[in-house]
Amino acid sequence: DAGRRARYRCFARQATELGAAAIATAHTADDQAETVLMHLLRGAGTDGLGGIKPVLSIPDSRFQITGSDNPQSAISNLQLIRPLLATSRAAVEAYCAAHGLLFRHDASNADTVYTRSRIRHELLPLLATYNLQIVDALGRTAAVCADDAAFVQQALDRAWPELARQHLGGVTLDGTAWRGLHPSLQRAALRRAYAALGGEDTLSWEQVERARELHGVGKRLPLPGGIGLRVGYGGALTLGLPAAAGPQLLAAAQELRVPDEIELADGWRLHLGLGQPPPTSDRWTIALEAAAIALPMIVRGRRAGDRLRLAGGGSRKVQDVLVDAKIAQPLRARWPIVASADQVVWVAGVRAAAGCLAQPEAPSALWIQIIPAIRNQ
Structure with missing residues (x-):
């Protein structure tokens, strides 16, 4: 994961220097199938099972692009696109061979010590004995889950103005509005509030569920990146950094x-x-x-x-x-x-x-x- 983030930071810097509007990567349908299986094995919701996104804005919390906390940064105008995501790896390699295009194989992709490599070389071939179109089937699953996850985000967009208040100390979720949310929206709201504070890791299922189950004024839950969650009066939830974390200006x-x-x-x-x-x-x-x-x-x-x-x-x-x-x-x-x-x-x-x-x-x-x-x- 650290290597992936470093690559995207490098791509973003180069794209910004060149004045490019987008970064295109060559992820294929096979990569999508591997990603869906990897997320499924770890345990994931619809967002994770949505797999690789065809288009992403940069900065994005998945990549932690250096400089992304500056809203005026040129990096914030970049997009990450995957134009080959619906095309099989075999079709891409055949096209390259037919047109004399050179490409490289990453030697680490053959090393089954890595989970993704084991999925590629062992699990996917096994699943193909049950369904020859397993890559296409997993691609359809990813598309459906991505649409469902987008629907949840749209519902959260509508609820957010009454639910959340962002302030110097963090993000506070109104207790009454919070209790009225469907569990799917509660999970999405916690992740959004955490991301708004620049959380450097994604929240795990266990962390989100512990946060949802936190009750009682004054109860606290530490989260990654030094961010904490505390319960206030009326069941309000505040995500933020403790005062001891460092000085913060009141005026610009x-x-x-x-x-x-x-x-x-x-x-x-x-x-x-x-x-x-x-x-x-x-x-x-x-x-x-x-x-x-x-x-x-x-x-x-x-x-x-x-x-x-x-x-x-x-x-x-x-x-x-x-x-x-x-x-x-x-x-x-x-x-x-x-x-x-x-x-x-x-x-x-x-x-x-x-x-x-x-x-x-x-x-x-x-x-x-x-x-x-x-x-x-």
């Missing part, structure tokens, strides 16, 4: 004065001063060389094109800095970035730009301290 951008104190989300605060820095060396405190900083500074969210200056020359995308620091995807858009004259000075709690830190022995510095919520209690 805010000018910093000297001295200054601003409120962040969930009880976090940012302090700015000039003089002796606070006596702490944790990652939430930074001392800057005042002469190297153009005032006023601002604290804001990440913007397209933001880069952080590195020691020795060069720079790095702020998006990549956040990813490398394992900042959860839902936190990145409102993670505090301190900037001076359009230059990023500090990615809060992560890394400072080269050439702006005060010397340790400096008697006075322009200092910034972010105080986590736990200290404010």
Whole structure:
């Protein structure tokens, strides 16, 4: 799965650089049959049994395309298409042979240590002894399940405005509306709310069912990616990240004065001063060389094109800095970035730009301290 995601990230970057509108892959009807069987063996609903989708928009939670949390990214205009999905592998290979087109066989596809390879070389041939048209039959199953899954999503689209409220702390599902949903819609709603927070994994059947069975005010359930689910009054369900996960801006951008104190989300605060820095060396405190900083500074969210200056020359995308620091995807858009004259000075709690830190022995510095919520209690 990691390799698949890496491939699609590579394809998306190349397509964006070329200005392409779509990425086409050569998945065939045989690939579809293998996928349906693999999902069936693992246990799947209609979405999973729908198999490979003929068309997908990128970014898509299945691939976790780097940069996808930036809605202005050119990546968000891409489509992934599979034009050969209804054509057999044998027909594609015959066409290539007839027209002198070269293609490659991935050696790993012959290794039956992998589940998909075992399905291809062992299970599908066995099933063909029961039904010679097994590939076509599984393709029809995928098409029907995909249509049924789309119907559920359309029903959820109609229910969503009354059901869900997205806010800085996450997504809250109204308790009354939630209880009135068919179980299929409850499962789809949980998955949609989780995806809206940028969950980096898909929720398993067991996780979804435990979430559906969660009752009682204050009850909590941890989910992958640091996201949690809690039950509120009236049976409302809120999916979000805990306040301790990191600081989040309340405003898109805010000018910093000297001295200054601003409120962040969930009880976090940012302090700015000039003089002796606070006596702490944790990652939430930074001392800057005042002469190297153009005032006023601002604290804001990440913007397209933001880069952080590195020691020795060069720079790095702020998006990549956040990813490398394992900042959860839902936190990145409102993670505090301190900037001076359009230059990023500090990615809060992560890394400072080269050439702006005060010397340790400096008697006075322009200092910034972010105080986590736990200290404010």
